[in-house]
Amino acid sequence: MKRLRHFLSSMVGRLFVILLLGMGVAAIGATMLASAKRQQEFERQNLTRIADRLQGYINLLDGNPELRERLLEVGGPSVRALPPGAREGKLDTALMAVLDDRPGPAARAQVHFTSFRSCLPKLQDLLPPPPPPGHRRPPRERDPSFIPPKCRAVELVLSDGTPLKLALDSPAVAHNGILAVDPVFLTLLVLAIAVLAYVVARMASAPLQALSSAAEELGDDLQRDPLPLAGPREVRRAAEAFNAMQQRLQRHLSERTQMLAAITHDLQTPLTRLRLRLENVTDEALRERLIGDLAAMQALVREGLELARSAESAEQRAALDLDSLLESIVEDAAESGADVAFEAGSGAVLMLRPLAMHRLFSNLVDNAVMYGQRVRVRASRRDGATVVVVADNGPGLAPDQLEAVFDPFVRLETSRSRETGGSGLGLTIARALAEKDGARLWLRNRPEGGLEAVVEWPAAAGGAPRPAGVVRPE
Template identity: 70%
Template structure:
């Protein structure tokens, strides 16, 4: 049910439903119209045959006046002379229109519905009359597959002006039931329409899906291969526009990185001269404050350049053992004198950029030890997702600050530490690196209530994983 709901919520699913309902309605409508047209043709042909019989009999009477009485006594095919009075009903306009188009005496004939007794031959006089009873005669059972015979009273004048009344019998004919469709035919039609609608929906939405996948990959890798320009004219135009946008983004980020690198390089010389001159300041407290400010300025420049480079990386993905990477990050931090341990491993091998991932987890570990002096790294596979958790036992963050700390140049020293180091770009760079490698970085409070903070990196796309052999 979840898959069906997901499919119907997609563009392909909605297009499939629209095509299915539209083509089914069109097929049913065309079938009904064809059935109605077929019935009309059948009725007209049947009336034409009845008119032929009537015209043949009337022409025979006109051509043989001396045999007229004997012909009327014998009658023709479903035609006989009417003697006596019978109840009449509405005029049969269909048969009258057909007779009016013909030549001879039948052209001016008047046809009306009458009792079926008028079409029955008279009973012989030696038969006893039927007994009259109060009970009504039993109703005749009608077969739903046939139209019962009908009787029409035809009034006309022969060629010599003799008036004539004839009883014309419509024979019973087979008719279709109320449900004129074959269930097997409907099932095959619905199956064929559903298959065609699904194929058309998938074909129509495939370029849109490729464009969406390319946009997702572009957010993770700006240096990805351009989108192939193929397909219909509209699809080619969309692919060309997407590739042009990718090129503009690459050029923009390249220019920005180059500009920051040039600024950083040009600032190194004056900053070095300024550092040498500050060493000659006689006031020791003033000299220390100025040197610290200069060091903060240099750190800010370096981290700004690192942030720009993190958004534009040409490093290729390789199959990386995640446990080995996390173990090396923990050992590097421990060698630097920090209390960092690697606890649980997950055994996952992922397609990642090694340098970017090392910088990502190093930033998270540095952030943890700066505010809590210790950290623990754990990796696990949960619900088909690879999750890396870096836990510290520091003062933690308020709920409204868990997302705000990812804002560039934003520092919350009052809630985390009394130190003022850092430029407020560490977590921003870490999230950028995570997104570039198909992961999601969030901060959260530990579920065990022990205090501190957890930085969790999650890979939610199984396509990034490589099975370990």
């Protein structure tokens, strides 16, 4: 049911339902209309045959006065003398309209519906005996696939002025009503319409799905290949607009990076001169404070440049052994004296950018060591997804601050003291690196205290067997 709701909420599902209903109603309506036309033609031909029999018998009576009594006694095909006392019902205008075009006395005939007993005078002798008193027969269900037999009373005047009353019967005939559609034919029709509707819906939504996928990939990789200019005119125009937008974004990001690089380069000289001059300050305490502020400025400039480069990096992806990368980062941190351990691996091999991933997890581990002292790193696989958790035993964060720390230049002093340094760009850079490789990065508080940084790759980017050429950082 969940898959059905997901399918119906998509454009493919909605187009499929609209086309299925529209084409189904049109096809079934056309089938019913054709069936009605066939039924009308069948009834017209049936009336023509009845009129032919009646006219043949009347012409025989009209042309043979000496044999008329004998012919009336014997009767003709479905035609005989009307018994006296027969009650006449409504006019049969359809049969009278057919007789109007016939020559001879039949054109002036009056035709009324009457009881079928008038056509079969001895019918009561053929019926079963009546049931005993108090017995009720179950009602018969009328078969809609047959037209019941009918009896008509025909009044006319022969050419010599002799009035004549005849009983004309028509047998039961098979009847395919307007709604009588072959279930096999209807099933095949609906299946054919459903297949056609699904194919058309997929074809109509394919360009939009391609555009949506390209937009998602553009968020991860601004240097992706442009969309191919193929398909209908509207699709080509949309692809052209998307490619133009991608080029503008690339140019804007390149200009921003170049601007930050130029600012960084231009600031290096005055900052170096300031540092040399600060060395001549005689007050040692003041000198240390000023040098610390200058170092913070230099770190801020460098990290601002790293933030810009993290979104523009053109590093190629490679099959990366994730466990080897994490073990290498943990060993480097442990050699520097930090309490860091790698608890469990996932065995996943992902197509990632090795240098970017090293920067991502180094940033997370250094951040955890700085504020939590004791750090544990573990990787796992669940439902095809690959998850890496970097946990510390620090003070954690307030629930409303778990997302705010990813904003640039945000430092929350309630949990991250300013004395520890940092420019407020570390987590911003880490999330940018993770998202560029198709992962999600978020923070959560541990129930036993501390903070966890979670990096997750969805099942679509899940691990693969270790192929030849896998990158294993040392």
